[in-house]
Structure formats: C-alpha cells, structure tokens
Amino acid sequence: MRKLPIVAIAYDFDGTLSPGNMQEHSFILDIGMTPREFWKLAEQLSKKHEADSVLTYMNLMLEKADEANVPVRRQDFKNHGKSIELYEGVDTWFNRINNYGKKLGLKVEHFIISSGLREMIEGTSIAGKFRRIYASSFKYDQNEVAEWPALAINFTTKTQYLFRINKGALDIFDEKRINEFIKMEDRPIPFKRMIFVGDGNTDIPCFSLVKSLGGHSVVVYKPRTKGAKEKAAKLVKDGRVNFIVPADYSKDSHIMNVVKAILDKIASDCDLDRLGIQD
Numbered sequence: 001m002r003k004l005p006i007v008a009i010a011y012d013f014d015g016t017l018s019p020g021n022m023q024e025h026s027f028i029l030d031i032g033m034t035p036r037e038f039w040k041l042a043e044q045l046s047k048k049h050e051a052d053s054v055l056t057y058m059n060l061m062l063e064k065a066d067e068a069n070v071p072v073r074r075q076d077f078k079n080h081g082k083s084i085e086l087y088e089g090v091d092t093w094f095n096r097i098n099n100y101g102k103k104l105g106l107k108v109e110h111f112i113i114s115s116g117l118r119e120m121i122e123g124t125s126i127a128g129k130f131r132r133i134y135a136s137s138f139k140y141d142q143n144e145v146a147e148w149p150a151l152a153i154n155f156t157t158k159t160q161y162l163f164r165i166n167k168g169a170l171d172i173f174d175e176k177r178i179n180e181f182i183k184m185e186d187r188p189i190p191f192k193r194m195i196f197v198g199d200g201n202t203d204i205p206c207f208s209l210v211k212s213l214g215g216h217s218v219v220v221y222k223p224r225t226k227g228a229k230e231k232a233a234k235l236v237k238d239g240r241v242n243f244i245v246p247a248d249y250s251k252d253s254h255i256m257n258v259v260k261a262i263l264d265k266i267a268s269d270c271d272l273d274r275l276g277i278q279d
Contacts, residue, residue: 004107005270007193007263008165009097010206013114013121013135015199016220016247017090022116023061026083031064038064054115054136054152062138062146072138072146074119081123089250094129096251100260104267109189113161113206115153132170134161155202159209162196165189191215193266195259199247200231207240216262218255220247 014021024035031038038060046056065072094110101108109131112121118135121127136153138146151172153161160178164170168188169177184190191213196206199220207217221232223246235241245255 004102004105005193005266006189007101007106007108007195007266008111008131008189009108009195009197009259010111010113010162010165010210011196012198012203012206013112013116015222016197016203017126017249018084018086018124019222019247020085022081022084022120023057025080025085027061027065027070027077027080027120030070030080031061031068033064052152052154054154055149058117058136058138058149058152062148074138074140074144074146077117077119077138077146078123081117081120081127082125084120084124086124086126087247087249089248089253089256091125092251093249093256094126096256097259097263101263104263105270106263106267108263111161111165113153113158115155115158115202118151132165134164134172156205158203159205162191162194162206162209165194166191192269195262197255200235204235204240207235211240211242216243217241218243218245218258220245220255222247 011017021035028035028038042053042057042060045051045060046053049056062072098108110129112130112133112135114121114135116135118133118137121133121135127133134153136149137151139148139150141147164178166187166189167177167182191210192215194210194215195218196210196215197218197220198207207219211217217240219232219235219241221228221244232244236244243258245258249255
C-alpha cells in the first residue's frame with residue numbers, strides 16, 4: 001500500500017486560533033491585574049533587564065501568582081486553558097481539513113508553534129488535534145508546581161520548529177537529527193508541503209521562511225476590527241505571505257477555500273512527481 005504524502009499545517013495560537021492572548025482569559029484576572037497592566041509591566045522589565053520578552057512574562061506570571069496566592073501547578077494552567085475562546089469554526093476545522101486531504105490522497109498533520117504556554121493550550125478542547133504542540137513551558141517540581149521557565153519560544157526561534165517538522169526531528173531534546181545534514185529531497189515533510197498560519201509581525205520569520213522555500217503562508221486577521229485587515233494586508237504587499245483571510249474557520253469560510261486550494265495543488269504536484277520518476 002502506497003504511503004500517503006504528509007502535509008504539515010503549522011499554526012501560531014494567540015490571535016490565530018484564539019482572539020487575544022491566552023493569559024488574558026482568566027489567569028491575569030485571577031492575579032488581580034488587567035491585561036494592560038500585566039503586559040506593560042512585562043515590557044518595562046524586559047527593557048530594564050535587557051531580557052527576552054517571553055522569559056520575562058513567564059517569570060512575571062510566577063511572581064504575581066505568588067503574591068496573589070494563585071496556584072501554578074501544571075493542572076492549574078490546563079484549567080485556565082479550558083476558558084480560552086476559539087475563533088468561529090476552529091473546533092471542527094481540523095477534522096474537515098483532514099477529511100479533505102484524505103480524499104486527495106494526502107495525510108494532513110497539524111502543529112502549534114507559539115510563544116504562549118503549552119500547558120494552557122493542552123487544556124483547550126482542540127489539544128488532541130495536534131501532532132506536536134511547540135510552545136513555551138515551565139519546569140515543575142515533584143508536586144507539579146511551576147518553578148521556572150523551561151522553554152521560551154520567541155518570534156525568531158519559532159523557525160527552528162519548522163525545520164524540526166521538515167526533518168522529522170520532532171522531539172525538542174533531539175539535537176542530533178535537527179543538526180544533521182539531510183538532503184532536501186530526503187526530508188519527511190518538504191517545505192513545499194507545508195502551510196504556516198499566523199496573525200502578525202511576530203510570525204514574519206515563519207511566514208517568510210515557509211514562503212521562500214516553496215510552501216504557503218496565510219495571515220489571518222480578527223474580523224470586524226478596525227485596522228486589522230489593513231495591517232495584515234501589508235504583509236502580503238511586502239511579500240511575506242501568500243494569502244490574507246479573516247480568522248473565521250467555519251465550513252464555507254475564506255480560509256477553508258484557500259487551504260483546500262493549496263491541498264489541491266500539493267496533491268497535483270505529488271501526482272506529477274510520481275509520474276516523473278516512473279520507468
């Protein structure tokens with residue numbers, strides 16, 4: 001039986017699959033701050049200490065939680081994830097895309113590459129839809145209490161995970177395979193069978209990398225939000241992305257039609273590749 005070609009769709013999370021930042025849905029409110037206060041303080045601390053912005057916000061979460069006596073066990077973060085709002089149609093998106101790909105003779109796999117918290121994403125209703133969730137995370141003690149940031153993914157390091165998908169080096173601790181030389185044609189998921197979906201400037205390195213290596217980049221914007229479409233459109237104008245769509249993942253949405261068309265093209269390219277290598 002012929003092995004189906006794999007197509008990888010990688011997504012940012014905050015602003016892409018969910019409106020706003022995941023910490024804002026319940027955690028920041030529980031520690032007695034407003035989102036504006038929290039992110040402003042995180043930015044100030046990052047500048048003051050010349051620190052990575054992701055590490056700074058993660059450390060600030062632990063500090064403020066301690067001050068407010070808010071528990072920070074792994075399960076607590078997952079519980080916060082349950083309150084995360086998703087964009088229209090996201091809950092059924094993955095099955096619809098998987099089924100469409102299967103009809104074309106493709107196997108579609110989904111990945112998250114986010115600066116948000118893996119533990120919160122694992123608490124959402126869609127966590128089981130992803131082959132891997134690459135996101136920032138904490139180290140926990142023997143009682144499952146968060147001690148300090150274990151992994152911080154910022155906008156430049158996000159591209160590493162695209163290469164992990166490309167090379168099949170999916171385990172974060174696998175440093176051997178990710179640095180091993182593998183010919184482009186021998187990699188499990190070529191970039192031409194990759195789609196990256198994001199929402200803004202922090203996704204530019206991923207947008208540009210996937211697009212430049214033959215894949216497809218899609219920028220989403222929050223519907224009915226002043227200036228959102230124009231901001232996203234600039235990424236198309238600047239040559240960073242291929243498509244701009246509203247963040248609506250319902251059955252007959254723009255992004256559904258765009259991704260189906262991309263899958264059509266990938267399936268046709270795979271057919272042509274097979275015809276080209278026949279005796």
